[in-house]
Amino acid sequence: MRVTQSIAYRNFLSDLSSLNEGSNKALREISSGKKISSLRDSPSGCARLSSINALESRIDQYTSNAGDSSYFLQTADSALNEVNNLITGIHTRGSQAATGTIGASERAVLAGEVRSLRDQILSLANSQARGRYIFAGSLVSVAPFAIAGDTVTCAGNDDVNGVSVQQGVEVVQGVSGSEAFDAVFDAIEDLLAGMDANDPGAIENALGRFPQVFSGLGQVRMKIGANIGLLQNIQSSLETSRISLAEQKSAIEDADLAESVVELKRIQTALEAAISAGGSLLGKRNLFDIIG
Amino acid sequence: MPSILDGLDNVEQALAAQQFALSITQRNIANAGNPSYTRQEVIFTNDEEAGISSGIPGVYLQSRRNQYLDGGISRQLQYAKGYEFASEALRQIESAVKPESGTGLAEAISEFFGSFNRLSSTPEDPVSRQQVLTSAKALTLEFHRVYAGLQRLQASEDTMVPQIVREINALTAEIASLNEKIPAAKASQPGSELTLRDERQKLLEELSSIVGIDYFETESGSVTVTTGQGGALVLDNTSYELETAPMVPDPFNGIQLNGSDITAFLNSGKLGGLIQVRDGTIPDCLKTLDDIAATIIERVNQQHALGNDLDGLAGGDFFVPFAQPAPGSNQGAARNIQVALADPRGIAAASAGSGPGNNENAKIMAAIEDEKLFYGASESVLQFFSGFLFTIGSEARSAEDNALTHNGVLGQLMNQRDAEIAVNLDEEAVNIIKFQKAYEASARYANTLITLSDELINLLGG
Missing domain, CATH: 1.20.5 (Single alpha-helices involved in coiled-coils or other helix-helix interfaces)
Structure with missing residues (x-):
């Protein structure tokens, strides 16, 4: 081929410009640490990155939901633990009142103590966490338990929220107030009636209900405990997913x-x-x- | 038998021929740096068809453009410049739909639906409620930002059109004027038309890089230039101007030739690339954004109305409802999307008839993110948006690759053409020596003839 000066110049310039382009690209990768700087660098990579970003954001939401749920469940559990101790105290007072060796005035003193313990239970049943009455079901803005005489009534409902904490997994954030407390307050009311009537037989009868109260409370707490355990597992598996997503992302975009x-x-x-x-x-x- | 003095006539012709050849060499060297110049060659032959006659018997001037290569170069220019322009414009579209840093529309969408997911965990919490409104607002702003960015790009491309049309008209006018000058120059002094032809070829190539054209040379030596679909731009010494006129429905600059709109037929050259982006790529992007926005508005409002707010009332409009300007058209949805709800208490997180702490509706709202609302009920909003990003990325990639390929072919063709017609200084140096030596030899021959005739005269007169 006949080679002219113009051909040599053109080839030289075009080689130079493609080398410059290459060095520019390598420099950009080094300075940014990313091999993708625009959609065209990897259209499919960018599409995948966008879905990975969405998954990451989903994991953030799940983590935050799991954290909230854990908090509500633990608040409920510690309240119920306290309730359990208070009921033990009431049961002890009741057992003392049931013995035939004490008199009416002593029973009246014990009844007063039971009432004070019962009021503490009532206050726990109206526990709030982050402005929510945790034993109120979905009627979260009103104190669920009210007392008239010795009768405690529950105005809450059984509508306890479940929330997503992982793809396809919902965790219930609490327990229904009436499930946890109705039997407790009933038994206490009976006990107090027996004590006020100064009737050891009635007191004995009321005390007979307590084993069931304890076991009912235990069951509620087991449910809560199971959910707390589940959340712990989920939180660690969310962390694992987060790491694996970060790895996938890095494989796509990092230089x-x-x-x-x-x-x-x-x-x-x-x-x-x-x-x-x-x-x-x-x-x-x-x-x-x-x-x- | 030829006389000695006849020989002197021959010498005169020989000297003139070498002088002519040297002048052509000088012209070639002077034009060595002119990229559109075609080298001229002096041919010594008796073949009268060999080229342009120099006026000296047996001496012809040759300057041959290779029309096949010229045509190929023009075509590659049209493709390369069209794709180059599109590739650069797409770079701006890419950064509009997916900013290199910060959050883009995809993030804003997942943030919005994610805020309902978070709300489902603490539906009564004012902070969670406020968060929903904040991310809804951010989503609308993101729609506005992307949409306005694309519209700005579209408008700024459009403002270039009149200027480009003026350039085209100036070029076709010049070509027409050269069509007139070339035969005249050829008639008055054969050979003087060659540089004019080179000049015309240069203009044709400039025109090719701006707009897709076809051209051919007629018997008379003038060039006929037409648009891709055949409308004449240059016929002999007349050029026909392109004009701009507002199009319908978008008032962008349409391009007309002889009163009929040819905008849609212009698909190569810089102008073709511009029109493809302005009238094809950007409207497609805007439509996708409108479709996404309209679908979100409709579905979110519909679900929101099914729930109860914190005060136990049925949910009102979450976004300002979008009314289609025409059946099936979502035009303007992305540009106008607005949050209707002002009071966080008004967010309907609870299912109808349940307490304010209920989260059923919030969960359903969050799950809209995964509902297959797009592409014939086969893709979720983010799948659809990812597909959109993929399409733009691929289009940009392929424009860039095509520009690269056609520029590569263009370079090859230019090299081939230069191999045939560009000046090579080594050759010209050799030619100078060759013609100079021939001139010297002729002069010496003349000298010999003169010596011979002197001797003859001396002999006779002595």
Whole structure:
């Protein structure tokens, strides 16, 4: 082929510009740490990144929901633990009142103590966490338990929220107030009636209900405990998913720095060689230089 | 038998021929740096068809453009410049729909539905409620930002159109004027038309990089230029101007030739790339955004109305309802999306008839994110949006690749053409020596003839 100066210049310039482009790309990867800087760099990678971002955001939501739920459940559990202790105290007072060796005035004193313990239970049944009455079902803004005489009534409902804490997994955030407390307050009311009537037989009868109260409360607490345990497992599995998503993301978008640096080095060497070769081409003597 | 003096006539012709050849060499060297120049060659032959006659018998001037290569270069220019322009414009679209840093529309969408998921955990909490409104507001702003960015790009491309049309008209006018000058120059002094033809070729290539054209040379030596679908731009020494006129329904600059709109037929060259982005890619993007916004508005409002707010009332409009400007058209949904709800208590997180702490409706609202509302009920909103990003990325990628490929072919063709017609200084140096030596030899021959005739005269007169 007949080679003219213009061909040599054109080829030199085009080689130079593609080398410059390559070095620019490698530099950008090194400075940003990312191999994708626009959609065109990897259209499918960007589409996958966008769904991974959505999954990450979903995991953040699940984690936050799991944290909330854990908090509500633990608040309920510690309230019920306290209730359990208070009922034990009431049972002890009741047992003392049931013995035939004490008199009416002593029973009246014991009844007073039972009432004070009962009021503490009532206050726990109206526990609030973050502004929510946790034993009120979905009627969260009104104290669920009210007392008239010795009769405690529950105005809450059984509508306890379940929330998503993992894809397809819902955890119930609490327990229904009437499930936890109705039997408790009933038994206490009976006990107090027996004590006020100064009737050891009636007291004995009322005390007979207490084993069931304890076991009922135990069952409620087991339910809560199971959910707290489930949440702990889920929280750690969310953490695992988060790490695996971060890894997937990194595989798609992060530049391999060592590779980029080697590539940059290679291009720079090629660029230097091209420039020095091109320099001698541009300054190349043609026949005119020789014939003068 | 030829006389000695006849020989002197031959010498005169020979000297003139070498002088002519040297002048052509000088012209070639002077134009060595002119990229549109075609080298001229002096041919010594008896073949009268060999080229343009120099006026000296047996000496012809040759300057051959390769029309096949010229045509190929023009075509590659049209493709390369069209794709180059589209590739650059798409870069701006890419950064509008997916900013390199900060959150984009996809993030805003998942943040919005995610806020309902969080709300389902603490439906009575004013902070969670406020968070829903905040992320809804952020979502609307993101729609506005992307939409306005694309519209700005579209408008700024459109403002370039009149200027480009003026460039085209100036070029076709010049080509028509050269069509007139070339035959005149050829008639008055054969050979003087060659540089004019080179000039015309340069203009044709400039025109090709702006707009897709076809052209061919007629018997008379003038060039006929037409648009891709055949409308004449240059016929002999007349050029026909392109005009701009507002289009319907979008008042962008349409392009007309002889009163009929040819905008849709312009698909290569810089102008073709511009029109493809302005009238194809950007409207597609805007439509996708409108469809996404309209679907979100409708579905969210519908579900929201089924729930109860914190005060036990049925949910009102969450977003300001969108009314379709025409059946099946969601135009304007993304630009106008607004949150209707102002009071966080008004968010209907509870199912109808339940207490204020109920979260059933919030859960359903959150799950809208996964509902297959798009693409014939086969894709969720984010799947659809990812597909949209993928389409833009692929289009940008392929425009860039095509620009690269066609520029590569263009470079190859230009090299081929230069191999045929560009000036090579080494050759010209050799030619100078060759013609100079021939001139010297002729002069010496003349000298010999003169010596011979002197001797003859001396012999006779002595």
